[in-house]
Amino acid sequence: MAKVFKALSNPNRLELYLQIVKKQEASYKTSYGCLICEITESLNIGAPTISHHLKELANAELIFTERKGKYLVARVNEEMVNEVNDLLKLHNG
Amino acid sequence: MAKVFKALSNPNRLELYLQIVKKQEASYKTSYGCLICEITESLNIGAPTISHHLKELANAELIFTERKGKYLVARVNEEMVNEVNDLLKLHNG
């Protein structure tokens, strides 16, 4: 589970993750997920670094990625996000 | 906020945090918090490293620490934990 937190521990990578969430939620009716090339400009890192970070998010099972022709589509793994939330939940008053 | 995730990204530090949560919840009636010396044995790292990790958790504002005579007491910052939970919450179906 530390792997998930590590995946979110870098500011640029966290931003990348949050953009994916945002894009996916914005298109939840069609459930297209997030086209990576649509968010690359809003991040201040180069394409190789984005590719590298995406792999880390996927390796932590926070997202799934799938190639759609020329494009890469990312989707959030909601189960994993729920697991993280459960771990952090506090049980007292 | 990435700082919080970084604080939890190291396996030993995450374990340390979870032990603090557990100890605190176990004694929530008295709200003593967690005596650090009571959990050092269950972690497979030395005292200097624990001291260092505690500082990182405190720096990320995940915990508060307070000296009680010879001992150090740690308490979870519930507000911060709630903020993290809010950030990770998903808003679709």
Next chain:
DNA sequence: CATATAATTCGAATATTGTCAAATTAAGAG
């Protein structure tokens, strides 16, 4: 005071990370 326990500081070694530039692959469009 002398001793013991809890915790911190310091310095160093080793490992991991984040990032980029350059080259490469993947795939579609003309």
Next chain:
DNA sequence: CTCTTAATTTGACAATATTCGAATTATATG
């Protein structure tokens, strides 16, 4: 086939992180 855009791979480098041993400080107790 050629060109363009999207993404990946490789190799490298600087910056950070993790951990420990040794020494030190803080505090309580006999």
